[in-house]
Amino acid sequence: MAQHVEVMISEEEIDKRIKEIGEQISKDYAGKQVHLVCVLKGGVFFMVELAKRITTDVSMDFMSVSSYGSETKSSGVIKIVKDLDEPLRDKHVLVVEDIVDSGRTLSYLLEMLNSRGPASLKLCTLLDKPERRVIPVDVDYTGFEVPDEFVVGYGLDYDQKYRNLPFVGVVKFD
Numbered sequence: 014m015a016q017h018v019e020v021m022i023s024e025e026e027i028d029k030r031i032k033e034i035g036e037q038i039s040k041d042y043a044g045k046q047v048h049l050v051c052v053l054k055g056g057v058f059f060m061v062e063l064a065k066r067i068t069t070d071v072s073m074d075f076m077s078v079s080s081y082g083s084e085t086k087s088s089g090v091i092k093i094v095k096d097l098d099e100p101l102r103d104k105h106v107l108v109v110e111d112i113v114d115s116g117r118t119l120s121y122l123l124e125m126l127n128s129r130g131p132a133s134l135k136l137c138t139l140l141d142k143p144e145r146r147v148i149p150v151d152v153d154y155t156g157f158e159v160p161d162e163f164v165v166g167y168g169l170d171y172d173q174k175y176r177n178l179p180f181v182g183v184v185k186f187d
């Protein structure tokens with residue numbers, strides 16, 4: 014089926030917002046090293062841009078997870094496909110995600126990371142779809158709240174496509 018993507022949040026708006034969040038994080042973590050944990054693959058575009066806007070010391074690690082079961086009946090139990098390289102003990106961990114939707118993945122992931130004994134653990138997401146929340150998740154930094162529509166771009170995919178779009182958009186079927 015033919016499809017096209019309509020812009021929802023422009024590249025300029027995203028850049029501006031990432032600068033603001035970077036400044037806020039720099040203030041909140043002043044004098045500390047912030048350890049950014051990227052959830053692959055969606056979080057990578059946001060994390061790289063965000064890291065450039067943080068003025069305190071930054072280290073980074075990456076992990077990849079997949080949910081058990083079918084997409085429609087997600088249990089929220091996730092499988093670690095690629096674990097972090099470094100232990101989290103005593104680090105100021107900031108998880109960087111593309112989007113928080115039902116909250117299932119993040120609530121499970123945060124609990125698991127918390128059990129590794131970080132000095133602190135916070136969550137930063139580019140997008141939040143609060144209407145879709147099933148399990149409450151404390152989000153510390155949010156780029157944009159979006160309506161209940163399937164969005165792509167800036168790391169988010171539809172069938173592995175569109176991650177590389179420099180804006181956030183909505184897929185429309187012609």
Ligand code: IMP
Binds near residue numbers: 112117163164169
């Ligand atoms: P949650 O466990 O329902 O919060 O799932 C979050 C994950 O679902 C995100 O990390 C995305 O990979 C995916 N996801 C949720 N909503 C969208 C969307 O609108 N576009 C693309 N991926 C999405």
Ligand code: MG
Binds near residue numbers: 054111112
């Ligand atoms: Mg994701």
